[in-house]
Amino acid sequence: MNREVILKELEKIVGKEYATNRSEDLYIYSQDPGASLPRSVDFVVMPNTTEEVQAIVKLANQEKISIVPMGGGLTLSGLIIPVKGGIVLDMKRMNQILEINQFSRYALIEAGVTTGQIISHLNENFQDLQPPIPDAPPSATVAGNMLIHGSGYLSQKYGGHGAMINGLEVVLPNGEICKLGSCAVSDYWFDRGPIPDFIGLFISAFGTMGIITKLSIQLFPKPKMRDIVFGLMNSPKDIPNVLLKITATGYAEDILLGMQDKPEWMKGYIFIMTYITGDSEEDLDRQRKTLKRIYRKTNARFMKPSEKMKNLYLEKPIFAAGAADFRKGGGFEYVGAFMPLEKIPEAYEKGADLARKYGILPTLGSRLIGGVHTVVMFFSYSFNRADPKDMENAREALHETNKLALDLGGIPWKSELDGQKLILERIDPSYKKLMKTFQNALDPNKIMNSGNWEVN
């Protein structure tokens, strides 16, 4: 079929106003706010139901066109820009919050529900519950975040977001609709279920295994009070010891670390923010005292922040997009890397050197996931989108940072194409073989975000 005929078919499925190949729309969907170069898009389609998604997948299979599912498009690493052209499937019209279960504490939502929407829905209607969401802007989708195994302010306490998925409804690459998790057996979407767990197949797959249309995510009780205990460390070397001691108390809801060369007074220090929660001032006070003692004993100085700074960080989610505006150039990307705790000091030292090498002000940070089991390390680069050389510089820095993370025993997270290649170069060959087996079995026509996780 030629393009115009395909467009007509897509229009039949979703309605004329929600399928487009107008050049202005294709231009917008051919890029994201990160440092990736634009890549071409043939169609953008916004489905409203699982059946519409199914029909689109069947059409794409028939025509052998690639489909790229997209949520907020805020991953920054170009994951929603097609590698081989095709259809960008903007999922944000599928935005129903279908159920909030207060007993089993889960939310059953459609894949286009944004993080802004879920937080506002709970704030308005279920004040005692909070969702696991990232510090990303509110137009990021919950699904997009969970599916890249994101993390957020509840991750230190409750784990990574990919693990908080109870169940999925998926349109498989062959167009079949499949339910995964307890919902496959029961009316309740409360658990992954004591059945073979295939949900992991769809996490960090970047849409290569199927399109998620519904998901159930865990919700958590909201504490009455929250505070932050700030500290400063002179050297990254102290980080593991401090974190081991803090996490052993069981107090911390979230722990964030950061290092940046600006403002001047921060240069050379690692700052730490330990979030504590409680029911009363006494409760918080007891925790504050313990943490201050730990800081003292581990070479970290307790720091009293200004109210303004504290309130900025107490806002949930944190306004992290402020970091993206650092250079006022509209461009921002970071290598997030899952790292083992023992390598974090080196990651800070080498990460800062690497940023300086590229003439970029070092801005590094990290967040704990599930205690010290994983530390996500952020190596951030903001750039001027209007300056192609600056963007190229950022791309090179990002690439070298991916290598650094791997050399240190970490793994780049939500990685762009080049990063995926680096991971695949180092991955156990039998893992790669298994991936290929799954890909061939599920998606023989290679229509699902093809070009990502490409195993030859």
Add this chain to the structure above:
Amino acid sequence: MELNLEQDWKDIVHRCFRCGYCKFTYEFSDFNCPSYKKHRFETYSTGGRLWLIYGLISGEIPWSQGVANVLYACSTCGNCTENCRFDKFNDFLVDIIEAARAEAVINGFCPEKQKALIERIENSEMYNPYGEKNSDNEDLKKEYDLPDKAEWVYFIGCTSNYRQKNLRDATLRFLKKTNIDFTLIDEHCCCSPVMRTGQINSVKDFINYNIAQINNAGASKVITSCAGCYRTLKKDWLKFGADYDFQIYHTVELVKKLLDEGKLKFISEYNKTVTYHDPCHLGRHMDLYEIPREVYKHIPRIKFVEMKRNRENAWCCGAGGGVKIGYPEWSVEISKERLEEAKITGASVISSVCPFCKTNLSDANIKFNMNFEVIDLIEILDNIEFEISGN
């Protein structure tokens, strides 16, 4: 801080990160950009528009009718300016969109329907966007026994003068009752509709003409009952280099002043449940939120209720930015959403302080059988008894 219309905006537009805060109300409870809510493609979000504008400036994309259409499918409501979190950038989002529209005009891509605005305004029989024969307002001066020279000029505005005459007359009756020394001029369009749609070639001539008329009337104060005129006279005329000494008031400010001074007392009751629609041009564009509310609340026995999205978060009526003329169907759909929101409050009356909002809300009210009474605040005052003293 003002944005230089020639260059500055081109230097900052790429700062948009396309993060999308601007799509939502402050607490993310709903979308707040009418354009994004309607079209849903990223292209129609504020960020999408800004990225298209950057694409045009950088030469990555050429001008086309499609791109122009996206730029014009925006009611310039300013919701994005409230919710974009990037300081010293957020204030300029609408200015940037309007500046890009001016480029669209220069490049020959102003949509046909919006062109009618400039054609009518520049027509020497009309000087208004409604295509009506220009009224020099001499008949009104006679009818209301107004002098040639006065301290105040009531700048009626085209919508009140040609479409919402009851609102105009209610204002005239109110001003008469207050005993202020006022008159009318042979006004030409304030130019709001052409400024909003980037058709700015002859704007300076219109401004100069109107200023000369006001000066000829010897006025030191100008009062208007239109939120659009208010913003244009007070803000845009200065942006276009106007030099004037008179002060600009909205009628609601005068009402509030008289109430504060104890010179105005409402006597009869207004036994209805009323909700207030913030006009974008008065609220977000001019930061005037509380004065109208305080006036409503002074009216005896009125039951005043707020819609969920109010003040900075108010949903637009959908008439502004050339949307009413360019996309008439969509424009009333936007108003319909406002009326649906008003229904939830239990109000039977939806009131505002702008003839353009009144027009669009009324059109939606009729089209969708919403059964509201749509009425301007000044018309409410016209319906109740009040006492004026000491003026």
